[in-house]
Amino acid sequence: MNTKYISKRDKYSFLSIFLPCLLILTFIIGMSIPTLAQEDEFANEPVSGTFESGLLGETQTTETPYAGEFGLHIQHRFGLIENGLEDVFGIYSTSNIRMGIDYGVTEKFMIGYGYTKEFKLQEFHGKYRVFTQTESNSIPVSVALYGNLAINSQDKVVFGNDYTFSDRLAYFSQIIVAHKFNDNISLQLAPSFTHFNKTDSLVEHDKFAISLAGRAKVTPSMSVFFEYDQPLNIDDMREYESDDNDPEANLSFGIEIGTSTHVFQVFMSNYEGITPQRNALYNKNKISDGDFLVGFNILVRF
C-alpha cells in the first residue's frame, strides 16, 4: 500500500519563513511612503551604496561592478569548528576555495567566471539590475536578477554509468530585492531556484530557497552583516518520499570592511559549497548542531 508521506514539519517551516518575509516586504514598502525630507533636485536619483559590493557572505546583492570595472574575488571557507583547538577551529582543516573575476559590462549588467575547488566547478554567472531604489523612494526597492551555471569538471568516472556532458550542469537563478533604509542599514530578500541535471542517489533535482540578508554600518568603513538562507522543502515538489536528504538552512554572520579598492568580509557560516546551487541543494551542516565554519571573502576592484 502506498501511503503519501506528508511532512507537517516542512509545511510549517515553509509558511513560517514565507509569511515573515512577506510581512517584512510590506513593512519596507509601507515605511517608504512617508518620504524623508529630500532635496527635490535629488528626488529621483538612484541611491548608491545599498551594499558595499555584489557579494555579501554567501549571497549575491543588488550591486554590480561599475561599467568597465573588474572585480577579483577570492572566497575561502575553512573546515567546521567542531574540533576546537585540534585544528584551530577548522582553520587548519580541509577547505573550499573559489577564485573568480567579474566584469561590469554596463552600469546594469555584470558577467563573471569563477572556479570552485570542491567538485571543480567552472562557474559562469551574470547579474542584471532591473531597477534601483530612488532617493525619494518613488521606487522603493532595488531589484536584480542573478543567474549561475556551474559545470562540474571532474573526471567523467565520477558521474557513473550512462555519462553525458549534461550530467555536469547545475543551474541557479535568483531574484534579489533590496531596500536601503539609510546610509547605515540595508536589507534584502532573495528567492531562488536551483536545478541539478544529475544528483546523488535519492537527492532532489530541484529546490526553491529564500534568503534574507542585511548589513548595518558601525563605523564609516566597517559593518556587521547577517544572512539566513532557507531551502523550501515543498511536499508537492518531492521526487522521493523521504526527507532524509533535504538540505539544511544556513545562517551567516560577520563583519565587512570596505575601502576604495578592497572589500574584506570575515564571517561564520554553515555553507561550505560557495557555489550557490551546491549550497542550496546539498548543505548538510545544521545550525542547531553548531555546524559552523569560518569563511572570508576578499574583493579587489580594478
Next chain:
Amino acid sequence: MKTIKIFTLIAIAIVGFAFTVQQKKAGPWEVPAEYKSMENPIADDQASIKKGKMVYMKHCRSCHGNQGLGDGPKAARLKTFPGDFSSAEFHAQKDGEILYKSIIGRDEMPNYEKKIPSKKDRWAVVNYMRSFKK
C-alpha cells in the same frame, strides 16, 4: 685599501641620497568655468557632513590623511604633495572648484566619477572638507 673601500661606500651613499626624489608641490590647476559657477545644492548640515566623512574616510583618507594634511599612509609614495586642506589657499576656492578637483582629478589624483556616482555624496564630501579649515 680598507680605507679606500669605506670611503667609496660613503661616497656612493652621499651621492645616492642626493638623488632622492623630493615630493614636489602641485602646479596650478585650471578649473572649467561651469564648475566654478556651480552652486552647492546641499546644505552643510550634520547629515551631509556625516555622509561626507563616510565617503572621505573610504576613498580619500589613505592619501590625504585624516585631517586633510596630505599625510595619509599612501602619501609618501606620491610624486606630488597631495595638498594641505586646512590652508587658507584651499578654502579660498569655491565649492564647485573643490568638487571638480576631487571628482575629476588629474595625474596621480584618480577620477572618482564612477566610484562616487551620487551627486549628493560628491557635494557632501566638499561640505566635510570645509571642516578641515584651521
